[in-house]
Amino acid sequence: MAENNIGPKRLVVGAHYGLRDWLAQRVTAIIMAVYTLILLVRFLLAKNISYEGWVGIFSEQWFRLATLVVFLALFYHAWVGVRDIWMDYIKPVALRLFLQVATIVWLVACAFWAVQILWRV
Amino acid sequence: MPEANRPQFRNIHVSDLASYRLPLAGFVSILHRISGLLLFVLLPFILYLLDSSLRSSGTFLYLQEFVKNPLVKLMILALSWAYLHHFCAGVRHLFMDRHLGLDKHSAKNSAVGVFVVSIPLAGLIALKLFGVI
Numbered sequence: 550m551a552e553n554n555i556g557p558k559r560l561v562v563g564a565h566y567g568l569r570d571w572l573a574q575r576v577t578a579i580i581m582a583v584y585t586l587i588l589l590v591r592f593l594l595a596k597n598i599s600y601e602g603w604v605g606i607f608s609e610q611w612f613r614l615a616t617l618v619v620f621l622a623l624f625y626h627a628w629v630g631v632r633d634i635w636m637d638y639i640k641p642v643a644l645r646l647f648l649q650v651a652t653i654v655w656l657v658a659c660a661f662w663a664v665q666i667l668w669r670v
Numbered sequence: 671m672p673e674a675n676r677p678q679f680r681n682i683h684v685s686d687l688a689s690y691r692l693p694l695a696g697f698v699s700i701l702h703r704i705s706g707l708l709l710f711v712l713l714p715f716i717l718y719l720l721d722s723s724l725r726s727s728g729t730f731l732y733l734q735e736f737v738k739n740p741l742v743k744l745m746i747l748a749l750s751w752a753y754l755h756h757f758c759a760g761v762r763h764l765f766m767d768r769h770l771g772l773d774k775h776s777a778k779n780s781a782v783g784v785f786v787v788s789i790p791l792a793g794l795i796a797l798k799l800f801g802v803i
Contacts, residue, residue, distance in 0.1 A: 575767065578760050585757065600730040607724055627713070630706045659713060666721045 574629045577622035584619040604670055613667045620663040624656040695781040702759040705752035712749050743799045751792040758784040 554560050561568075595602050607613060631652050639645040682690060692700070709716075722729040722736070736742060762780045765771055771780050797803045 575764065578764070582757065582761070600727045603730070604724060627706075627710050630703075631710050634703065634707060659717060662717055662721075666717065666724060670724050 570629045574626055577626040580622040581619055581626065584615060587615075607667065607670050613670070617663060617667055621660060624660055628652060628656055693778070693781075694785075695777050698759050698762070698781045698784050701755055702763075705756040705759075708748060708752040709756060712745065712752070715745060716749065747792070747796050747799055750795045751788065754788040754791050755784070758788045 591606055592598070595606070607616065632649060635645050635648045635652070639648060719733065722733040724730075737746065762771075762784055765780070766777075771777060794803075
């Protein structure tokens with residue numbers, strides 16, 4: 550065993566899924582934060598938020614795609630966070646597995662709902 | 671067996687929560703988790719709001735009436751607070767990932783900063799929602 554295996558000298562072993570989720574959670578967070586600022590600016594710059602004005606923002610293809618990407622980022626982010634909660638507090642394996650599968654099913658369904666909402670405009 | 675007499679330190683039990691005094695950064699942390707779970711639970715509500723606001727001018731008008739319900743206003747307020755807290759605590763987390771502000775003093779200051787930004791903004795939204803401003 551290495552004497553000083555902390556920090557950058559740490560011996561990394563295993564499947565790396567901890568690091569992957571950690572990084573994914575941060576990358577998706579930055580994507581959502583940037584989008585939040587863009588949406589906020591567009592909302593505040595809009596003269597009046599009538600139905601036409603609001604739909605106008607979402608009828609541009611680039612903004613629709615950006616919104617969908619943010620939703621997908623949100624769902625991945627939520628998966629990492631909610632799974633952490635189940636792993637921390639739900640000890641019975643069967644119940645935990647059920648909740649984890651239910652979370653995935655629910656988030657995938659939400660993703661298709663988001664597509665429907667955005668492309669019906 | 672000497673092991674038998676050794677005190678065991680396990681995770682705290684739910685019943686210990688009342689007697690544990692968290693530092694301010696601890697409140698930011700647990701509220702980060704609670705606000706995240708709240709946002710996850712309110713996800714169908716968020717999608718429903720977006721759906722009705724975009725579907726047609728009819729559903730948009732219906733939504734304008736729907737959000738006048740005080741219960742809906744409270745849900746929007748809960749949503750807004752959860753987003754604000756989660757956002758600010760998340761930004762704080764990103765700085766700490768860069769090893770910035772890790773010492774006790776600055777960690778406390780940034781925890782104060784999270785509350786100083788998120789609570790007044792949530793308060794402004796509450797005033798706006800309930801028609802005070």
